[in-house]
Amino acid sequence: MTSSAYVAGRGQAGARSARRLERRRLLFWLLPPVAWFTVFMLIPYGMLLYTSLGHVDDMRFIPGLSIDNFIRVFTVDPYLGVIFKSARIGVMTAILSAIVAYPLAFYIAFHVRSARAKFLLYLLVIVPWWASYLVKAYAWKTILGSGGILNATLQGIGLTDGPVRLFLYNEFSVVLTLTYIFTPFAVLSIYAQLERIPTSLIEAARNLGADGWTIFRRIILPISVPGIVAGAIITFSLAFGDFVAPVLVGGPDSVMISNVVINLLGVAFDWPMAAAIGVVIIALGLLLISASGWLEEKTQTRF
Amino acid sequence: MTTGIELKNLRKMYESHGHAAWAVDGVDMTIGAGKFVTLLGPSGCGKTTTLRMIAGLEIPTSGQILRDGMDITDQPVTDRDMRMVFQDFALFPNMTVEENVAFGLRVRRMKGSISESEIRKRVAQFLDLVHLADHGQKKPHQLSGGQKQRVSLARALVTDPKVVLFDEPLGSLDANLRKIMQIELIRLHRELGKTFIYVTHDQDEAMAMSDAIAVMSGGKVVQFGAPREIYDRPVNRYVASFIGHAHIVDAEVDGRESDGLTLRLRNGERVALPHQNTSAGVGSPVGLMLRAEDLTFVDQAPGAIGGRIADSLYRGEYIEYVVELHEGAGVVHVHSRTDMPLVRHGASVALKVNPAKAHVLVH
Numbered sequence: 001m002t003s004s005a006y007v008a009g010r011g012q013a014g015a016r017s018a019r020r021l022e023r024r025r026l027l028f029w030l031l032p033p034v035a036w037f038t039v040f041m042l043i044p045y046g047m048l049l050y051t052s053l054g055h056v057d058d059m060r061f062i063p064g065l066s067i068d069n070f071i072r073v074f075t076v077d078p079y080l081g082v083i084f085k086s087a088r089i090g091v092m093t094a095i096l097s098a099i100v101a102y103p104l105a106f107y108i109a110f111h112v113r114s115a116r117a118k119f120l121l122y123l124l125v126i127v128p129w130w131a132s133y134l135v136k137a138y139a140w141k142t143i144l145g146s147g148g149i150l151n152a153t154l155q156g157i158g159l160t161d162g163p164v165r166l167f168l169y170n171e172f173s174v175v176l177t178l179t180y181i182f183t184p185f186a187v188l189s190i191y192a193q194l195e196r197i198p199t200s201l202i203e204a205a206r207n208l209g210a211d212g213w214t215i216f217r218r219i220i221l222p223i224s225v226p227g228i229v230a231g232a233i234i235t236f237s238l239a240f241g242d243f244v245a246p247v248l249v250g251g252p253d254s255v256m257i258s259n260v261v262i263n264l265l266g267v268a269f270d271w272p273m274a275a276a277i278g279v280v281i282i283a284l285g286l287l288l289i290s291a292s293g294w295l296e297e298k299t300q301t302r303f
Numbered sequence: 304m305t306t307g308i309e310l311k312n313l314r315k316m317y318e319s320h321g322h323a324a325w326a327v328d329g330v331d332m333t334i335g336a337g338k339f340v341t342l343l344g345p346s347g348c349g350k351t352t353t354l355r356m357i358a359g360l361e362i363p364t365s366g367q368i369l370r371d372g373m374d375i376t377d378q379p380v381t382d383r384d385m386r387m388v389f390q391d392f393a394l395f396p397n398m399t400v401e402e403n404v405a406f407g408l409r410v411r412r413m414k415g416s417i418s419e420s421e422i423r424k425r426v427a428q429f430l431d432l433v434h435l436a437d438h439g440q441k442k443p444h445q446l447s448g449g450q451k452q453r454v455s456l457a458r459a460l461v462t463d464p465k466v467v468l469f470d471e472p473l474g475s476l477d478a479n480l481r482k483i484m485q486i487e488l489i490r491l492h493r494e495l496g497k498t499f500i501y502v503t504h505d506q507d508e509a510m511a512m513s514d515a516i517a518v519m520s521g522g523k524v525v526q527f528g529a530p531r532e533i534y535d536r537p538v539n540r541y542v543a544s545f546i547g548h549a550h551i552v553d554a555e556v557d558g559r560e561s562d563g564l565t566l567r568l569r570n571g572e573r574v575a576l577p578h579q580n581t582s583a584g585v586g587s588p589v590g591l592m593l594r595a596e597d598l599t600f601v602d603q604a605p606g607a608i609g610g611r612i613a614d615s616l617y618r619g620e621y622i623e624y625v626v627e628l629h630e631g632a633g634v635v636h637v638h639s640r641t642d643m644p645l646v647r648h649g650a651s652v653a654l655k656v657n658p659a660k661a662h663v664l665v666h
Contacts, residue, residue: 203360204393206380208407208462218406222397301397302444 045282052275059269069276079260079277083284086257089175090240094186094232096179101186101231106220108187109194110202125187133181137248140177144168144249169251177249178239185238186231193227194220196303225299233292237285257281307336307498308357308466313366314522315352326352328522329366334515336371336465339492339499341509344519344545350502351470353519357500358468359383370466385466386459390474392451394443400454401426401439407462429461432491449480453487460495469501473508485511506546510534518542539666543592551590551664552633556583566591566663570630572608574656581663590664595623595636597660600643600652607653610635612646626652 052070054063073079104125112118128136143149146163154160167173197220205215243258250256257277264274315327327349334340342350355361357368359380368376375383386407394403408422430436433453443451452472459467469488473481489512492499503509509516510530517527518541526538537543540551554574557567563577566589574591583589601607613634614625621638624646628635637654639646646652 198391198393200389200391200393201395203380204387204389205395205406207358207360207385207387208458209381209410210406211381214410219395219397302442303396 048275048278048282051272052279054272056270056272061271069272070280072273073276073280078255082255082257082260083277083280085254086240089171089178089254089256090236092175093178093182093239094236096175097183097186097235098190098228098232100179100183101190102224102228105187105191105194105227109191109197122191125184128181129184133244134248136181137177137244140173140180140249141168144173144176168249169254171250171254173249173251174245174254174256175239177245178242179235181245182235182238185234186228189231189234190224190227193224193230197223222299223301226296226301229292229296229299233288237288241281307338307371308332308334308500309367309369309372310334310353310357311367311369313353313356313368314364315349315356315361316364325522327356327363330519330522330524332517332524332527334498334500336498337496338514339489339501339512341501341503341513341516342519343503343506343509343516345504348519349522350504350519354387354468354470354500354502357466358385358387360387384464385468386462386464387468387470388452388455388459388472390471392443392455394451394454394458396443398442399439400430400435400441400443400446403443403454404429404458404461407458411462425461426457429457432460433457433487448476449484452476452484456488456491460491460497464497466498466500469499469503471503472501473503473505481505481508488512510546518545535660536662537592537664540590540664543590543662543664547594548636549592549594550633550635551592552628552635554589554591556585556587556589559585564663568608568628568632570628570632572629572632573606574608574661575606575658576656576661576663577658579661579663581665583663583665587665592662592664593635593656594660595638597657598626598635598637598654599657600637600639600646601655603653604655607655609651609653612648612650612652615646615648617641624652626654 144167151163264270310332313330543549554566558565610626610628616623624637
């Protein structure tokens with residue numbers, strides 16, 4: 001009896017030291033990511049919050065604990081209005097991207113038979129990302145401009161007499177450019193979801209007498225909802241925070257929230273105000289991400 | 304008169320990496336209405352492709368499919384009144400069990416032939432038939448493999464098709480569940496009186512359930528007949544070795560009598576087989592199919608084959624002996640009851656062939 005108690009005691013001590021060793025090893029491996037997260041995430045967030053609570057006096061930053069800047073974000077023109085407009089542009093980009101992306105993703109997933117052709121199309125979707133964002137935005141300037149390809153074509157076939165100025169320097173051109181640039185994200189996330197649908201599901205539905213439209217409405221579309229949501233969240237977020245498209249192809253009224261922040265930083269030298277807007281946007285982003293995570297989870301089909 | 308399904312010189316060519324191959328190479332078959340017919344063969348023999356052509360999921364390269372005498376070769380899959388049970392169940396993951404079963408009926412309702420209350424009644428009735436009455440509100444991922452297959456069955460049967468097609472439906476289930484589902488399928492076939500066309504590579508499954516088996520190889524039907532016929536009288540070595548555990552010993556026809564013949568084994572021993580109908584003439588090489596259950600140990604006697612015990616395997620229900628025939632004439636397996644005295648490893652034994660079950664293979 002005593003010997004068994006002794007063995008048990010030793011076993012416990014052994015287990016305890018093994019656990020301690022494990023914890024020490026875990027700490028060792030966790031150190032780099034924790035350090036990275038601290039230096040590049042926690043400290044900047046802390047600095048952002050710290051800055052947003054202070055104010056600038058005579059071009060000098062005065063630290064403080066005031067929420068005046070946050071009150072200004074919600075009450076002083078044009079901040080809240082610009083946030084709403086950015087959100088509107090983001091939503092339109094997300095919807096347009098989904099509309100453009102879905103048929104393409106559907107085609108690649110269900111109608112392209114050979115693996116090589118699938119890969120090629122997949123590659124073609126991603127290839128524009130090898131080109132710089134700026135180049136692509138400029139390209140749209142040359143397409144939509146008064147001397148651009150679109151106007152030249154319209155005049156060439158006699159549809160219009162002079163150049164149409166409605167194409168460029170407005171919200172339409174901003175949304176169009178953003179949609180073009182960010183649609184690949186929507187294609188990839190919808191495609192990833194469609195790829196999960198086994199062929200036998202579609203065959204079973206056909207075997208039960210369902211036509212193509214019924215199969216799409218009752219089986220394919222419900223299963224692909226999380227892919228659409230995920231794609232929409234990515235395109236919305238990227239479009240919402242964009243500042244290049246409004247500068248290059250936007251008009252005087254298509255200023256977006258990132259442009260406002262840049263102006264506050266560089267021109268107005270109001271860092272605390274810029275920081276406050278940043279904090280608000282991050283808070284909105286967190287809300288959006290949790291909401292979309294919940295929605296994705298809710299609509300996800302388990303196979 | 305109902306004649307069921309007729310396949311006439313059905314062929315299907317596949318092209319991959321530039322070269323073409325016949326997956327199905329001239330299948331002729333008549334499947335009687337209400338019968339349970341199994342297409343049996345190893346993977347790649349063309350059995351699944353044949354089934355998919357019957358379902359309309361594959362388009363034949365040439366040949367005809369007739370149903371009750373009518374050509375349905377070009378009829379679209381959605382119009383054929385045949386339901387398929389898939390190996391991976393193919394349940395719609397976004398729908399509940401009830402919605403899955405109701406799917407085929409709802410599709411019909413859009414064509415205005417069945418009311419919603421009738422759908423509910425039938426779905427409940429068929430969920431009950433497959434013992435899943437309490438699982439209607441579950442999603443497929445909450446079910447076990449066997450339950451999924453039952454849902455898949457109910458979904459196929461609820462629309463009251465004349466023909467039900469099965470593509471290795473028990474392939475992904477474990478051995479015990481497979482046995483239970485086999486009994487279930489036989490019961491459903493008996494109770495519903497529908498034509499079942501079943502694809503499997505499992506010969507036990509085929510033997511246990513079918514009215515008739517088509518043994519396939521290389522895109523062709525090698526033998527089509529009742530399980531007993533295929534088991535006892537396989538047409539060639541391929542069928543003999545695929546069905547049951549047959550061992551084939553090379554021999555030569557030594558003499559022909561009025562209704563039987565004598566074979567000479569490679570070691571010179573002679574086996575007399577009365578009542579053998581074979582075209583093989585004297586001197587021609589043949590194979591003697593010997594199944595483990597048709598051989599018995601005897602004391603040295605005229606007409607017995609001599610051998611040596613090479614191995615013995617305890618199988619629980621019986622002891623399986625591996626017997627090497629003298630002078631390398633071949634190897635056979637012998638099943639012996641477990642209450643018989645154990646035969647020593649290396650011992651010399653004499654074997655008697657059950658003349659009623661011995662079978663001579665010419666090809």
